[in-house]
Amino acid sequence: MNNALYNQIRIFQAIAQEGGITPAARKLEITPPSVSKALKLLERQVGLPLFLRSTRRVELTDAGRALLERTTDAVQSLQWAVESVRSSNVAPSGLVRVTMSRFAYQLILRPLMAEFCRLHPQVQLELSVYDGTIHILEEGFDLGIRFGNSLEEGVVARQLLAPFREGLYVSQAYVDRYGVPQQPEDLHRHVLIGYRFITANRILPL
Template sequence: MKQNFTVRQGALDGVEVFLSVAQHRSFRRAAAELGVTPSAVSQTVRVLEARIGAALFIRTTRSVGLTEAGERFLAQAKPAFEELVAASEVARGFGQRPTGLLRLSVPRAVLPILLEPLIASFCQAYPEVEVEISASKELVDLAAEGFDAGIRMGQFVDADMVAVPLTPPLRLIVVGSPDYFAAHSPPKHTDDLRQHACLRWRRSSGALALWSFNDNGQTIEIAVSGPLIANDFPTMLGGALEGMGLAQLPEPMAAERLRAGQLVHVLEQFAPVTPGVFLYYPNRRQIMPKLRAFIDHVKSRPPGQGNVSETG
């Protein structure tokens, strides 16, 4: 089938010209208002009349009047066109200043340790922006699901996304509760994990994640076993606190519990470093001001919270 590489004329073509002529009852005054020649106005009206299939104006050498068809067309076209202009102004506002609904897809684990203070300060700085958080472990299709951006661990962000670091690189650490270690000797080497109950994480793909370690610069992965399988880090943290077994977690998640003595860090010398947590979004030519404002807000955070720059 032969493709048509031209844009089909639509029902709105020529309507603005018609409304101007109808208002002024003059092709010449309409042309002056629109900044075109009278002949261009006349030609546009003729094309509109031909497309509609009815004469809209009665033309004489001294005056211009509306036909009955023109009167009916004016009665419905004018309010519709005014609504269209108003809609355009509203849309233009969204493109010129931070406003509207900012939708973010976020894993539940980062909400209390990272996102809540960031969102609170952003909402104070940009009161015209509403922020909607969808807490999910799934790696959603941002465009298909209507999200402006997502937040994920760096290793899970696709290479074709623009990525903005929210944290510096993070260590994955192995922790267990004092009650657990009262009944089990702490592991000294990764091989010792075979004698321990380990809480496992199921990825969104359905696969069970291996535990990753750094052994003198070499990455090793170990399949562990244990009584609990979870699909998010907070559940694994809760299981570790209850003494169900060891958990491998991003260090910031366990930091407060470690300071309080509720968890104990083991295998510290084998802790691998991950890229950290990133804000990511599709590589678009034009970013809506609400998202640009959020990105700038992330970048303006106090020093010491990570080197923030856009990559991808």
């Protein structure tokens, strides 16, 4: 659709909505002759009259009603597209609620907080640091940082970190005192520091 045709359709819609050429010109802040000229050009392209004209008002013909029905959504979509691109240049602002575990906060978010706040001073971050299970959508959060592959229904995930492996680690002092486990079964005879899930109230299995 070229620019001239787009403007003609917008003017045609304004005439239909306002009920006349003069009210349409007033709404669009252009002159009535400009409205009349655009309508004539559009009718010439369509090949049919779009309005029945009288001394008091204009009424849509069958062709005019069909054109109005088929172009209203299209023009609104174009206007929305332009506005969305225009608004993308506006600085981010508003409240963002984020939920994460303590480990995620320390590893991912905390090192970036100062720089993020400097770059986006109009964004207000509300952080919920909790190791239990929280349903992101039901609790009203905008986003959550999670470890693992499980997803709640209705959410979209983006990977933040490269995959990493969990492991068991020991200090040299512990090795000197208790030795090194040689097989997994030996772990039951050693002193371990485990992680307890708050919600399930159980230790993270080995």
